[in-house]
Amino acid sequence: MSRRGQSGHHRPIDVVYLWVDGADPRWQAKRRRAFEAWRIKHPAELAAYGNVAGRFRDNGELRFNLRALEHFFPDHGHVYVVTDAQVPDWLDTMPGITVVDHRDLIPRASLPVFDSGHIESYVHHIPGLAERYFYLNDDIFFGASVDPEQWFGEQLTVAMETSPIAQSADLHPTGAALVNASILSARWLASVCPGYVHEWRLFSHSPRAFLRSAMYELERQASELFRDLRSTRFRSWRVPPIVSDLAMRWMVQTGAARSITLDPLYISTGDDAAEVQFSELRSRFGALPFFCINDTCDDASGSDHRLLRAASVLEDLLPRPSRFERRSAHASSQSAAWCGALAT
Template sequence: MQIDAVIAWVDGADPAHRAKRAAFGDAGKSGSDQRFVETGEIYVALASILEHAPFVRRIHIVTDDQRPALLPHFAQAGLCAPDRIRVVDHDAIFAGLPAARPNFNSRAIEAALHRIPDLSERFVYLNDDMFFNGPCAPGDLFDPDGRPLLSGRMVAFSDRRPAARLKSLARRLIGRPDTRPSHLVAQETAARLAGFRRTFLRVPHRPHPLRVSTIRRALAAHPGLLERQVGYRFRDRAQYLPVALANHAEIAGGAEPRLRDDVAYLRDRMSGDVEPVLSQIRDGYTPFACVQGLESMPPASRDRVLAVLVDKFGDHLPPAIRTALMDPA
């Protein structure tokens, strides 16, 4: 079974990228600087694939006229073949589409990932803050027939939950309706597009197994949907979550998701002690992990997390990258 990996990446500290964003003004939180800060997680994600998912044929890094500066060190250190990690520009995935360019919208970008040249039918998609935390086999991502193994919980739509309906009504009555392009709303929008009306699959922050044919079939059922989706330069409440659209198309075709306790999830706003999560990461207790908001953590916490990650993946991180992660200044 041929499987690729896809990672969406941006270096928001790049002066050229900052200038592009500034040229289009303030787009609220979805366009804020913090969303584009890069702290080296991409190298951890790559090292985790090389170590724990060696079956991955090729790794595609999707970005906008950028390239991770230390990327060549993986091949130079003999950790992978020079052509195993490829950088794919937005020009390639948006070719022939009326996409807003430049585009700073993860949902627009993710909607066009299936258009990556030479992408395998089956692939696993990661944000750059996700990684493989332990050994993984193809059968952990796809069943013997090649269908994605979906993870998550089927939950009621917001408009079917009394508390959520009451909160929405209260906001409208005081003239402050919720207009945020939230992750939850985008998942619900995707589920409705796939024909779901009562419940939808709420997915955790983990690598997502996907099929190109499923994505194409879901889009074919809604002519013009992709064109509208990529027309937003920044995230918008009207957009759907592309991964969720594919997931619900798989469920409509007979896939049965199940809740898997398989993600060590560390984020900047966590209350309490983070050491238990770091222990899960260090010991490989879960097959996947996500470290979200590393750029927003206090310096001491960030350094602690990076030390754990460098120690964990040191054998698959080139020396130059290990040094850069431990001394980001």
């Protein structure tokens, strides 16, 4: 399959998303059965917010994410959408995009899996994936023109938060997944890198630049950590994710990447400040390196006005369909956004 041209010696930069439709009745039944069995064997292991509806809810982010991708990074490479036997009903599975089923990526004995940390640990195994790729959650959007050399120059670029976190030697049952991931990284890197000094800041919820070969090498060196993570079905506080912290710290430590701080925008849909944050998004759109619309409405219904507001704003900012959308799906997207605007 041909690939679109890129700057940087015309090497492609592919893009990978995870996606789930949490409203699918068959998927919901599978999740309920799996959780009942899992919690009996793993009492008190569920990570904070590890099984709330908001973790699996589809608010239409992927559709708008692809619109932002086409708008701000038109020279992107192949797009891969990793799903659990699901395909978005609006998606035109045309050349340039591939839906990768969990069954084609993860060993059958490990399925079903509802821990994104487990799932993303297999991303670099996607057949045909380019050496250089972006990995994004579907709620993280490019918000300005993408310069490939900024992310994939002589070193990769990884974005960190500005504020430090509390130092700790132990994982915490109620700790945020990324905080526990940082603690795990500190332990492992100190054990394999003499003189390692841990940076007690978290990595941003951002587009993440990776080299496929580097991920295979990390998997080889940290095989025990990958094995433990791939034993989970739901997110466990005892087994935090690897890709969202250790992978990037290891690349920085080995010189493959550099860490920087940027000025993105984070919106939490369940926060009182969300309306102000959406106003800021409108004013800064086109000048943001990236932005994140985090669904923090947890177990709210899909018709909650806070979620409808997010869809309406995205439709206003990104009205042009990507080439990956079916024409009929675009009409229904507009109708849903108008209904959302009327409901707010």
